[in-house]
Every structure is written in C-alpha cells, then in structure tokens.
Amino acid sequence: MTITLNGKMQELAGEPSLNDIVQQFSPQSRRVIAELNGEIVRDPRWDEIRIREGDILELVSFVGGG
Amino acid sequence: MQIPSPTTNIRPDEPLCIGGKTFTSRFFLGTGKFKNKQDLADSIRACRTELVTVALRRIDLERHEENILEYIPPDVTLLTNTSGARTAQEAVRIARLAEASGCGKWVKIEVINDSKYLLPDNQETIKATEILAADGFTVLPYVTPDLYVARALVKAGAATVMPLGSLIGSNQGLKTAELIRVLIDEIDVPIVVDAGIGRPSQAAEAMEMGADAVLVNTAVATAGHPAPLAEAFALAVRAGRQAYLSGLPRKKSDADASSPLTGFLYE
Numbered sequence: 341m342t343i344t345l346n347g348k349m350q351e352l353a354g355e356p357s358l359n360d361i362v363q364q365f366s367p368q369s370r371r372v373i374a375e376l377n378g379e380i381v382r383d384p385r386w387d388e389i390r391i392r393e394g395d396i397l398e399l400v401s402f403v404g405g406g
Numbered sequence: 407m408q409i410p411s412p413t414t415n416i417r418p419d420e421p422l423c424i425g426g427k428t429f430t431s432r433f434f435l436g437t438g439k440f441k442n443k444q445d446l447a448d449s450i451r452a453c454r455t456e457l458v459t460v461a462l463r464r465i466d467l468e469r470h471e472e473n474i475l476e477y478i479p480p481d482v483t484l485l486t487n488t489s490g491a492r493t494a495q496e497a498v499r500i501a502r503l504a505e506a507s508g509c510g511k512w513v514k515i516e517v518i519n520d521s522k523y524l525l526p527d528n529q530e531t532i533k534a535t536e537i538l539a540a541d542g543f544t545v546l547p548y549v550t551p552d553l554y555v556a557r558a559l560v561k562a563g564a565a566t567v568m569p570l571g572s573l574i575g576s577n578q579g580l581k582t583a584e585l586i587r588v589l590i591d592e593i594d595v596p597i598v599v600d601a602g603i604g605r606p607s608q609a610a611e612a613m614e615m616g617a618d619a620v621l622v623n624t625a626v627a628t629a630g631h632p633a634p635l636a637e638a639f640a641l642a643v644r645a646g647r648q649a650y651l652s653g654l655p656r657k658k659s660d661a662d663a664s665s666p667l668t669g670f671l672y673e
Contacts, residue, residue: 346464366465370473373462373503380506398464400503402474404446405461405487406436406574406601406623 343395352391359386365399373400419651422618424596425512425544425565427483429456432613433643434485434598435636436623437474445632447477453636457483459514459621461490462500475509485546487514494533501538513538514568515547524574528555532562539563548600551585556593567593568621570601571612575624577604580611590616606635606642613646614654 341352345361352361358374358381366372374381375398381389391397422429435455440446450458458478465471478484486504491497494517501513515538517530531547532555539545544565549555551569559567569586572578579602580586589597596618603609604625612620622639629635 346467348467350467365467366470368470368473370465370471371475371507371509372465373507375503380502382506400462401465401471402460402484402486402507402509403463403471404437404440404474404627405489406438406459406621 341391341393343391343393343397345397346399356391357387358389358391358397361391361397362386362399366401370401374398375400419647422596424546429483429619431456431640431643432619432647433609433640434458434619434621435626436621437478437627438623439627440632441627443472443474443477445627446474448633449626449636450478450482452633453626453640455482455636455640457485459485459487459623461487462504463490483512484509485512485514487516487548488534489516489518491515491517491534492519492527492530493517494530494537497530497534498537501534501543505543511543513543513545515545525550526570528552531555532558535559535564536562539565546598551582551589553585553588553592556589560593560595564595566596566598566618568598568600571599571608572602574601576602577625578602579604579608580615583611583615586612586617587615606638609639610642610646610649613643614649616650619643 343350362372377396422432431454433453433455434457436459437446488497488500491500497515497517505511515531515534517527518524519527526549528549531549535545535547546566546568547559547564548568556567569589572581598619598621599612599617600621603620603622609620626632626636
C-alpha cells in the first residue's frame with residue numbers, strides 16, 4: 341500500500357494504524373501531531389484510525405524557531 | 407550578577423500581562439539556530455525567560471531528531487510561531503496543529519512571502535489574527551511597524567503587537583525606532599519588539615523607549631557563548647525598563663550645561 345507521508349510516497353506493509361506509523365517514524369517520546377487527509381487527528385484516536393491506500397498523512401513536531 | 411533594586415522606586419513596575427498570563431521577565435527568547443540543545447537549555451536558565459518561541463516542522467523520516475521540548479522547563483510559556491506560512495490560511499492551519507499538540511493556544515503569527523528580506527505580510531497577518539483570536543487563541547502577530555496595521559490587529563483581537571526592529575537575523579537593531587515609538591504611544595496592547603535586535607544595548611534602547619518586552623533569537627543562538635549573552639540581554643532589558651520607569655529625559659537638539667554657568671572662579 342502506498343500513502344503520501346510528509347510529502348513523499350511511502351510504501352507500507354499490512355494495514356497499520358495511525359499509531360503504528362507514528363511509532364515507526366518517531367519512536368521517541370516526541371510530541372507529534374498528525375494530520376490525515378487535511379484533518380487533525382488527536383492522539384487518543386491514533387490506535388483506532390486505520391491507514392488506507394492513497395492517504396495523505398502529515399506528521400509534524402516542534403523544532404527551534406524564533 | 408544582579409542589578410540592585412532601586413532605593414527610591416519612583417514608579418513601581420507592573421508585571422507584563424499578556425492573554426491573562428503574567429510575566430515578570432520582559433525578555434523573550436527564540437529557540438532557533440542554537441548549535442546544540444544544551445546551549446538552549448543553559449540560555450533559558452541564564453536569562454530566566456518565561457516565554458520562548460518554537461516552530462512546527464514535518465518530522466524527519468530518515469533520522470530521529472531530539473525533542474526540543476525536553477530542553478524547555480515546563481513553567482515556560484510556549485509560543486508557537488507560524489513560520490513557513492505564506493498566507494493567512496496556512497498560518498491558521500499551523501496554529502491549529504500546534505494547538506492539537508496540547509501545548510496551549512498561544513501563537514505568534516508570522517506570514518512571510520519574501521525569501522530575501524523575510525518581511526511579514528501585514529495584511530495576511532491581520533486576517534489570520536482575526537480568525538485565530540475569534541477561535542480563542544492568544545495571538546501575538548509579527549508585523550512591520552505601522553499604526554494602521556497595529557490598530558487593525560488590536561481590533562482583530564491581537565494580545566500584543568510585535569513590530570520588527572530590523573530584518574530578521576540581521577542584528578541591525580532598531581532601524582524602525584521612530585515607527586515603533588508611534589505604536590508605543592498609540593496602541594493599548596503590549597508592544598513586543600521582535601527581530602533584528604543584535605546586542606543588549608539595542609534591547610535596552612527598545613525598553614527605554616517604552617516597549618513592553620523584547621524577543622531575541624539569532625543574536626543569542628549564534629553567539630560564541632549563548633548563555634552568558636542571554637543573561638546580558640535580560641539585564642539590559644531590566645536596565646532599559648528601569649530607565650523608562652524613571653522618566654528618562656528625551657533627546658534635545660541643543661546643549662544644556664550639566665554644570666552651573668554662573669559663579670566662575672574669575673568672576
């Protein structure tokens with residue numbers, strides 16, 4: 341299955357949950373914010389959200405800035 | 407090092423109040439461009455700032471990055487900027503993403519279209535301020551100093567106005583001083599001078615003029631020793647504030663002798 345993750349095509353195996361994807365790409369205890377197909381998904385729902393073919397997922401986090 | 411308290415407090419200072427929060431320190435620190443996160447943590451501690459700015463970016467899928475929030479004490483207010491936004495809509499989107507992190511509803515609106523001068527788009531900033539303030543955000547908009555823009559921002563619900571002193575990261579100081587002075591005189595929300603402040607003397611100058619706070623990033627982050635400079639900025643901000651509260655006399659165009667002009671020895 342292919343999705344667009346942070347602007348890049350990404351191949352994924354199986355039917356991962358949103359939480360699986362976050363853990364895969366940001367395993368540390370970073371504060372990650374997820375936007376799936378233009379909608380913000382808050383973390384209590386990450387387990388129940390299944391990622392589907394063609395989904396557009398943005399994972400963002402805090403960095404230094406002025 | 408501590409500046410001693412004045413023996414005669416002519417006009418007692420009031421704490422700075424923004425969006426219902428009270429700040430004892432009038433020095434805000436940006437967290438970008440630090441060589442390492444420990445320098446950032448040391449700088450925050452050295453200057454005792456109570457508000458820092460952060461940005462939001464896509465996580466790097468190739469490598470795991472450090473969590474900047476671990477280096478910021480939990481009692482420091484996080485102000486997420488909307489850097490990267492080119493329109494009001496993009497700024498609103500970034501603000502909502504930041505809010506979804508659970509880090510609060512404080513946002514510095516920064517809408518920039520020009521990659522050479524990085525000057526803010528005041529009109530888009532007003533639009534974003536209107537939308538986010540109506541949505542309950544505490545909005546601190548970053549703009550070029552302009553009286554009509556500042557008035558529109560206040561009308562739109564801005565918690566402060568943050569005029570630039572000079573171009574971002576330029577260390578040029580208060581090139582816009584006279585325009586900022588107009589805002590200080592005419593605008594009722596706190597004026598936080600942001601961008602371009604390159605040295606403590608420039609921060610002191612902004613405070614002497616009556617600015618309510620200053621925000622510095624590049625000068626501290628790119629210094630040889632960031633933490634001592636952060637402290638120097640905080641001291642300068644306190645010095646400038648105290649000078650302002652002391653009723654600092656304005657500049658004159660003529661000389662005015664400091665010593666008596668009568669009673670000379672040869673008279």
